Amino acid sequence: xxxxxxxxxxxxxxxxxxxxxxxxxxxxxxxxxxxxxxxxxxxxxxxxxxxxxxxxxxxxxxxxxxxxx
Numbered sequence: 356x357x358x359x360x361x362x363x364x365x366x367x368x369x370x371x372x373x374x375x376x377x378x379x380x381x382x383x384x385x386x387x388x389x390x391x392x393x394x395x396x397x398x399x400x401x402x403x404x405x406x407x408x409x410x411x412x413x414x415x416x417x418x419x420x421x422x423x424x
Contacts, residue, residue, distance in 0.1 A: 357402045364395045 368391060375384040400407060 357399065358396075360402055361396045364398070366392065367391070 357388065372384060375387060397407065
């Protein structure tokens, strides 16, 4: 499964980043690269059965602290 994730992200990066690089859309290129790197990291951790904590409770607490109940 890990090999499949790495191959899929490599193909995605090749086809998606090539256009942005050739067109010199640097902001889009680096934003896309950063988001893809984060997504790849999470995908690899999930393949390795690493338990990733849910951000739902901290987000709920933040919204309650801003807007109240």
